[in-house]
Amino acid sequence: MQGRAAWLAALVVAAAQPKISRPEVVFTAHGSLGMRVEGKTPQLSVTRNGDVLEFAVQLATLQTGIELRDRHMRDEVLEVQRFPVATLRVPNAPLATASTSGTTRAELTVHGQTHPMEVSFQVAQRGGYDVTATFRMDLRDYGMTAPVYLGVKVKPEVDVSADFHLDAP
Amino acid sequence: MRLAPVILWTALAVLLPRPARAYAWMIRHGYTTCATCHVDPSGAGVLTPYGRAQGEILLQSRFSGKPEEEASPAANFLWNAVRTPDWLLGGGEVRYMGLRTKIGDGPTAGDLILMQGDAAAAVQVSGFRASASLGYVTSTGSPAAVAGQIVSREHWAGWAFGEGELLVRAGRINVPFGIRNIEHTQFVRQTTRTDINDTQQHGVAVSYSSELIRAEVMGIAGNFQIQKDVNRERGYSGYVELAPLTRFAVGVSSLVTHAAQDLFLRVANTRQAHGVFARASPWRQLALLGEADYVIQSLSGAPSQNGLASMVQADYEPWQGVHLIATGETLDVAGAGISYGGWLSAAWFFAPHLDIRADFVNRSEVVGANRYGVLAYMAQGHLYF
Numbered sequence: 023m024q025g026r027a028a029w030l031a032a033l034v035v036a037a038a039q040p041k042i043s044r045p046e047v048v049f050t051a052h053g054s055l056g057m058r059v060e061g062k063t064p065q066l067s068v069t070r071n072g073d074v075l076e077f078a079v080q081l082a083t084l085q086t087g088i089e090l091r092d093r094h095m096r097d098e099v100l101e102v103q104r105f106p107v108a109t110l111r112v113p114n115a116p117l118a119t120a121s122t123s124g125t126t127r128a129e130l131t132v133h134g135q136t137h138p139m140e141v142s143f144q145v146a147q148r149g150g151y152d153v154t155a156t157f158r159m160d161l162r163d164y165g166m167t168a169p170v171y172l173g174v175k176v177k178p179e180v181d182v183s184a185d186f187h188l189d190a191p
Numbered sequence: 192m193r194l195a196p197v198i199l200w201t202a203l204a205v206l207l208p209r210p211a212r213a214y215a216w217m218i219r220h221g222y223t224t225c226a227t228c229h230v231d232p233s234g235a236g237v238l239t240p241y242g243r244a245q246g247e248i249l250l251q252s253r254f255s256g257k258p259e260e261e262a263s264p265a266a267n268f269l270w271n272a273v274r275t276p277d278w279l280l281g282g283g284e285v286r287y288m289g290l291r292t293k294i295g296d297g298p299t300a301g302d303l304i305l306m307q308g309d310a311a312a313a314v315q316v317s318g319f320r321a322s323a324s325l326g327y328v329t330s331t332g333s334p335a336a337v338a339g340q341i342v343s344r345e346h347w348a349g350w351a352f353g354e355g356e357l358l359v360r361a362g363r364i365n366v367p368f369g370i371r372n373i374e375h376t377q378f379v380r381q382t383t384r385t386d387i388n389d390t391q392q393h394g395v396a397v398s399y400s401s402e403l404i405r406a407e408v409m410g411i412a413g414n415f416q417i418q419k420d421v422n423r424e425r426g427y428s429g430y431v432e433l434a435p436l437t438r439f440a441v442g443v444s445s446l447v448t449h450a451a452q453d454l455f456l457r458v459a460n461t462r463q464a465h466g467v468f469a470r471a472s473p474w475r476q477l478a479l480l481g482e483a484d485y486v487i488q489s490l491s492g493a494p495s496q497n498g499l500a501s502m503v504q505a506d507y508e509p510w511q512g513v514h515l516i517a518t519g520e521t522l523d524v525a526g527a528g529i530s531y532g533g534w535l536s537a538a539w540f541f542a543p544h545l546d547i548r549a550d551f552v553n554r555s556e557v558v559g560a561n562r563y564g565v566l567a568y569m570a571q572g573h574l575y576f
Contacts, residue, residue: 050437054354055232056224056400060437087221087475089259090248172241174227175354 040068040075045186047079054175061086061095066186077110077184099166100133108132110139110155121146130157133164148187156183213371213387216478216506216514218470220249223434225371226400230280230313230322232358233398233407233430234371235387236345237282237313237322238575243267246575251540252512265543269576283310283324284575293566305329306571309344320358321348334414334454335389343416345391361395363416366428367407368444369482370468372504378522378530379482382500383446383464385428392424405440406431411448424448424462438472444484459491466500480504486524498524504534512540528557532565546573 045066051059065080082102086092096102111129123144130139139157146152161168161178168178213235217228225234228242238246244262253260264271268281275281286307293299309326323346325337335342349360365371368385375386384390393415398407407430413423426449432442446464453460466484473479483501490496502520509515518534532554540546552567 052402053227055226055356056402056405056434057227058221058223058402058434058437060221088249090261093259172244173239174241 040070041189042066042068043187043189045184047084047182047184049084050181050183052177052179052181054177057174057176059086059091059176061092066184068188073113075112077112079108080106081108082106094169094171099161099169105133110141112141128157130159130164132159133166135164137163149189151188152185153188154183154185156181158182213373214250215370215372215470215480216472216508217245217249218438218440219472219475219478219506219508220245221437223402223432223437223440223470224400224405226355226398230315230320231345231365232355232400233365233367233405235365236324237280237311239280240267247543250512250546251543252510258511263543270543278314278316280313280315282312282575283326284573285309286571286573288569288571290570291568293564295563295565299566309342318351319348320351320360322346333389334417335391337416342389344387344389347396349396356400358398359395360398363391363393363414364396364409365391366411366446367396367398367409367430368428368446368464369430369466369484370470370480372480374518374534377502377518378500378520378532379466379484379502382486382498382522382524383466383484384462385446385464392428402434404431404433405442417454419452421451422454424450424453426462430468432468439470441467441469443467453490456488456490458493461487461489463487463489476508478506478508480506488524496525498522498526500524512546514538514540522556527559528562530554530556532556544575547571548573 045064047063047066049061053059061084063079063083063085065083067078069076081100082096084092084095086095109131112126125140125142128139128141129136139159141155141157144154158179158181161180168176222228226232228239228245229235230237230239243266247262247266268275273281284307288304288306290304291299291301305328307326308328309324311322311324313322314320324344326342326344328340328342331340333342335344337343343363345363345365347360347362347364349358351358365387366385368383369379371387374380375388380386392411393413394409394411396407396409409428411424411426411428413425417423426447428446430442430444432440434440444464444466446462449461451459464484464486466482468482471479481503483499486498486500488496500522502518504516504518507515514537516534516536516538518536520532522530532552534550534552536548536550538546538548548571550567550569554565556563556565
């Protein structure tokens with residue numbers, strides 16, 4: 023619990039004037055025959071809504087390194103025209119000040135659907151907070167279909183990680 | 192004159208390169224395994240439908256200015272002129288080369304060579320897998336020859352388990368070892384006899400392809416397309432490659448074979464090769480390949496010959512389909528002196544199923560007590576269908 027509190031405290035401290043830098047959000051999808059698809063974006067933002075911190079990712083900016091695959095991902099899986107943003111809502115918590123790691127409950131909204139999510143995190147104090155958060159989501163839970171392209175399947179379980187620096191207020 | 196066959200073999204290898212197709216630099220696109228694009232899980236040979244599409248989407252220069260376009264129907268077998276059922280995959284390759292070479296102070300010689308003229312097919316029904324090629328080459332005496340100038344580089348059948356990640360197969364199979372590259376005359380490929388041109392062996396192989404691990408081990412029963420049983424090498428070969436990152440993989444290889452009479456050296460020979468290899472792409476335009484193999488030849492009636500063969504290669508793709516390639520290689524066998532070479536190459540995948548390539552090779556090779564300079568200029572046209 024102490025770790026959880028510390029992480030959330032770091033977020034709350036920063037949330038007084040939320041400012042995020044050096045962000046990178048990465049998803050890793052796992053395909054058949056050993057294929058691995060990695061998509062990245064630096065388009066991560068944070069806002070404070072009352073007692074909740076809300077992280078937002080502009081999904082149209084995700085890039086996997088292959089333009090056609092990006093188009094398939096945007097148009098056929100994420101449907102970014104209808105659902106351009108994914109959000110992770112993290113409840114507020116008491117202050118604490120230690121570098122730590124742990125897990126916390128959050129709410130993930132993707133593809134217009136919201137489900138609770140257990141998020142693992144690591145926080146290191148370095149002129150603010152270096153934060154790494156990871157979770158695994160299942161595309162099916164959010165009404166999405168795992169893609170199949172010319173016989174090569176992508177599994178519905180997708181690993182997501184975010185690395186960013188929260189500046190101290 | 193035990194070295195005479197070595198000299199002949201080396202000269203032939205330089206003069207008669209016949210590359211086939213396998214692109215280890217696809218790691219620049221995050222493809223660490225081969226099985227998504229090739230029926231052979233260790234790479235080369237008949238393409239899967241996914242591999243055919245990537246041949247246009249990722250390999251070929253795209254002139255439309257729309258890199259997100261789907262592959263055209265021309266990416267299919269025979270430019271889509273013939274539609275095969277889903278369980279049957281067609282393929283084949285033609286590679287023609289103009290070559291000029293100069294060895295030592297000798298004259299410059301030129302030649303036009305049909306390096307490859309193969310038709311191939313593969314079958315995938317449920318877990319059943321089979322693949323075979325049949326082709327024609329201009330030279331005779333190929334270890335892949337089934338009759339005269341007719342060659343069959345591979346023909347195998349097997350069963351795939353799970354979603355295909357585990358494959359057990361038997362037949363004539365590319366020997367699993369090191370980096371499966373097309374430059375089969377490189378020291379690492381020549382010395383270990385593990386190219387995809389004609390050094391395939393008959394045997395049984397088990398391969399595994401996953402996100403983290405790619406591996407294959409083969410029990411080698413010998414090449415049954417050479418006539419004399421005493422010339423057949425028996426033993427094993429295999430590799431394990433780990434891919435901890437999307438664009439980085441590192442592996443180890445091992446091979447031990449024995450022939451009662453080595454096909455080239457004409458005495459009993461136990462060959463060993465044990466090595467490491469790596470592939471990396473620090474950014475998309477650049478792919479780096481490297482391999483180093485410790486090679487041991489235990490010849491009957493002679494001391495063991497130990498040596499090291501190595502190569503590093505940088506493949507720079509400034510525009511999709513255009514490759515500028517620099518390769519360095521070394522070979523040090525039996526402490527006779529280090530042979531070394533450099534390749535400067537350029538390749539252009541300019542149309543569906545078509546690419547051209549030019550190579551300039553400058554080698555300094557030690558044979559016996561002598562050192563020879565070898566220059567080779569090669570221009571190739573390659574078509575797959």
